[in-house]
Amino acid sequence: MGLNYAKRMDNIKASEIRELLKLTEKPEVISFAGGLPAPELFPVEEMKKISVEVLDEQGTKALQYGPTEGYKPLREQITKRMAKVGVDAKVENILVISGSQQGLDFSGKIFVNPGDVVLCESPSYLGAINAFKAYEPKFIEVPTDEHGMVMEDLEEILKNNDNVKFVYVIPDFQNPSGRTWSEERRKRIVELANQYNIAIIEDNPYGELRYEGEFLPAIKHYDTEGRVIFLGTFSKIFCPGLRLGWVCAEEGVLNKYILAKQGSDLQASTISQMQVARFMEDYDIEAHIEKLRSVYKKRKDLMINTMKEEFPAEVKFTNPEGGLFTWVILPEHINARELAVKALEKNVAFVPGGSFFPNGGNENTFRLNYSNMSEEKIVEGIKRLGKAIKDMM
Amino acid sequence: MGLNYAKRMDNIKASEIRELLKLTEKPEVISFAGGLPAPELFPVEEMKKISVEVLDEQGTKALQYGPTEGYKPLREQITKRMAKVGVDAKVENILVISGSQQGLDFSGKIFVNPGDVVLCESPSYLGAINAFKAYEPKFIEVPTDEHGMVMEDLEEILKNNDNVKFVYVIPDFQNPSGRTWSEERRKRIVELANQYNIAIIEDNPYGELRYEGEFLPAIKHYDTEGRVIFLGTFSKIFCPGLRLGWVCAEEGVLNKYILAKQGSDLQASTISQMQVARFMEDYDIEAHIEKLRSVYKKRKDLMINTMKEEFPAEVKFTNPEGGLFTWVILPEHINARELAVKALEKNVAFVPGGSFFPNGGNENTFRLNYSNMSEEKIVEGIKRLGKAIKDMM
Structure with a gap:
């Protein structure tokens, strides 16, 4: 006989992000999946x-x-x-x-x-x-x-x-x-x-x-x-x-x-x-935050500009004024979970958007993080991702 | 209009211990209330x-x-x-x-x-x-x-x-x-x-x-x-x-x-x-634990021996083989919450036992901690507590 859990546990599933993060720990993976800050900027x-x-x-x-x-x-x-x-x-x-x-x-x-x-x-x-x-x-x-x-x-x-x-x-x-x-x-x-x-x-x-x-x-x-x-x-x-x-x-x-x-x-x-x-x-935390802002802005701009070049015109995305994420909307017939599998084959990771809708649907969306990867990896990762999208168009 | 809280919040009250700990922060109070380890033994x-x-x-x-x-x-x-x-x-x-x-x-x-x-x-x-x-x-x-x-x-x-x-x-x-x-x-x-x-x-x-x-x-x-x-x-x-x-x-x-x-x-x-x-x-955590054991044992023995001398014979208490606490049972007509007030007037604190019974009752009990006070304070505190109990007999 198994233990009897509370009814609420039927609702609680593993976070897709944290499960994904485990897969992306391999050093060869370019990960836009987590919401991780840039560790090289930590005040060690x-x-x-x-x-x-x-x-x-x-x-x-x-x-x-x-x-x-x-x-x-x-x-x-x-x-x-x-x-x-x-x-x-x-x-x-x-x-x-x-x-x-x-x-x-x-x-x-x-x-x-x-x-x-x-x-x-x-x-x-x-x-x-x-x-x-x-x-x-x-x-x-x-x-x-x-x-x-x-x-x-x-x-x-x-x-x-x-x-x-x-x-x-x-x-x-x-x-x-x-x-x-x-x-x-x-x-x-x-x-x-x-x-x-x-x-x-x-x-x-x-x-x-x-x-x-x-x-x-x-x-x-x-x-x-x-x-x-x-x-x-x-x-x-x-x-x-x-x-x-x-x-x-x-x-x-x-x-x-x-x-x-x-x-x-x-x-x-x-x-x-x-x-x-x-x-x-x-210490001057304002100066520390200012440093974060300048690094993240560069990464964000670079990601957005590379997406403009590498993604098909039918793919829409936001250009945020701050924070860590941009949001991508694919043509309706492309499933982002399938895309995630193809992208991982090319060693690129992101979080499919469906999990961000509590009532489901919207499987043609995904989230990209730009704070945690170097500029070089951002360009390379977006290029690979662009190819993966084009393969599914 | 106030906010509507969930029904479960009707059950949740402040922990008597943590509220008591606030009162006992004054340096003149000899506190047997918390379950605090001896800070002088921390490996700073x-x-x-x-x-x-x-x-x-x-x-x-x-x-x-x-x-x-x-x-x-x-x-x-x-x-x-x-x-x-x-x-x-x-x-x-x-x-x-x-x-x-x-x-x-x-x-x-x-x-x-x-x-x-x-x-x-x-x-x-x-x-x-x-x-x-x-x-x-x-x-x-x-x-x-x-x-x-x-x-x-x-x-x-x-x-x-x-x-x-x-x-x-x-x-x-x-x-x-x-x-x-x-x-x-x-x-x-x-x-x-x-x-x-x-x-x-x-x-x-x-x-x-x-x-x-x-x-x-x-x-x-x-x-x-x-x-x-x-x-x-x-x-x-x-x-x-x-x-x-x-x-x-x-x-x-x-x-x-x-x-x-x-x-x-x-x-x-x-x-x-x-x-x-x-x-x-x-480091050798076994040696560290051994040090804790020897200090706490001395404090425990001292507290128990002082209680034997200073508490009226009608008061019963446990002599633990380990851990941080002894448990005191007063004659039924003495309320430990009232005793706590009288003891605090003498700058001694402990936790009344009633809160340890989820369905209430047992107000003639209380808990004493011996790990956090010096030997000198243990003797002095138990003496004062003994007086407070005798005053209520």
Whole structure:
């Protein structure tokens, strides 16, 4: 006899990205699959210096249990990051978590009864979809265009569904589409959340990685009733291996996240929190982010320009103003999962787009990452991919 | 209008321990409340050396995303820890998690539908109770005596309840009672789990901290059908600030935990995993654990001996053979929550026992920790506590 698992486990499948990443570990594979930052830009020397300083000065504290809310000096530093995206937050509004992925799991846990409706952009981040699925929601995908989620469609859905708990959005350089919301829609979604009494989960891992166009404040900036829960992370502006992110929310709402954190894993790593706080106190993180921006912009431009040259004219793709991804739409008769197999034969990897739609379909789409490969590999990989596409036309 | 939370959030309350810990941060408080290891025994100098080496040799890998399952050399080291408790595990049986608390949350997530029955020792670890509550189980407490859970009572409960998903146990130096299961009961619980088709969640944070008596293998050692899920942690044998623990289970079962990990926070900290693996490769962790044992044993003996002198004869308590806690039973008319208030006036803190019973009651009990205070403070604190108890007799 096998063990009896909970019903929710029927919904939980392995993330296609993480399974793919395993296949792409071979050094000969040019991988546009993950959302990995460029490791050559990690501040390794600074981390060495900081690690020693933290242990020298506060070693026993760094290795001991700490408060669930997080290390206070790090929470203070995070309020400065929030100011950068136009949000006036206090320490009391910040909970440190183990990467922003954990904030997605907590959002499901805190808000979703089985059968409740969760709204998201179509397409949406598949890690979020997988996290929410554990709480057995019904997903309704809201149509998007080049300016983000279409507010008329959102309103129509809210009018016709009375058990919507929250709308999950990535307004800046969305994963997977690379699209950015207009200011008008950022304001409008808050009005609709107020009117229909729902929460907004604003996932913002890439907001500080803008390469062109004008800065726009986070949706949380426009929040009037404490309905916007902002998720941030150090994974893309510092490094992901430490697993540190944060929730920024009104105190009453944040308290639910703190309770979830307490039950889930007590607290984030004390020593890692102290290291990141120290980095931001002693070094110029703005200069570090500026360096990331300039490298990633070059890679992005190079990928887009090579795609223009190497992909057939019928293939459409976005030209993002920031972030890590471009989104490709193939002619309808080409299946991106089949393309992925052919591309892997040529040692090129990407993530087929179907997994980014919680209700399926759209198998003629895929996502490309440009942050993790060198310029040389980007050109070579896109050329091979172009050939693979042409073979299927 | 406030936000609508999920029904499960009605069950989730702040952990009394962690709230208490905040009050006890004042340096004048002698705290027997937390389950904190002795920070003066943390290997701070070794950690400094290791941190630099890991970053020097594999800096970009240490700061990058890694596999959900965990860092392979650490998983290999963990199989050696499993051998120490009598379990023959392979790397494929090990998932690295963010402290064993996360394994409790995952166990709830993986097994429990609302209304399913979870069995536990009476009393049981309150952090586990809180983690499971998020999944809305019905708790049935199984009576315990000085040899652990009473198997006749367990069998009776299994006979009369057909929706039991798992039994949660801490067989070594239990939190909070300090009690250890006999070998006979370790074997018997596996037979009962096989017969009634349930899982056993074996939580084993203190197994290697035995100060006296004879070594007994983990329950997982007797597992014949892959029903025992073993949770281990580096928090008590190394340091808790890194937040690293593990799940050891049969591959099919472990796969569910890997899926839960992927959705919850992708992976444990890459750099911390590399550091702990390195510590175990380069240093003698057995010698480190031996040092912990000798210090904790002295503190435990001193606390027990002082209690014998300072507590009224009507007060009963356990004399554990290992671990971090002793359990105190007051005369029935004395309420330990009231005693906690009086003790805090004398700057002594402990955790009242009521929270360790998922179905309430037993307010005449409390838990004392002896690992985190110096010998001087243990004597002084127990004297003050003895006075507070006498004042209420």
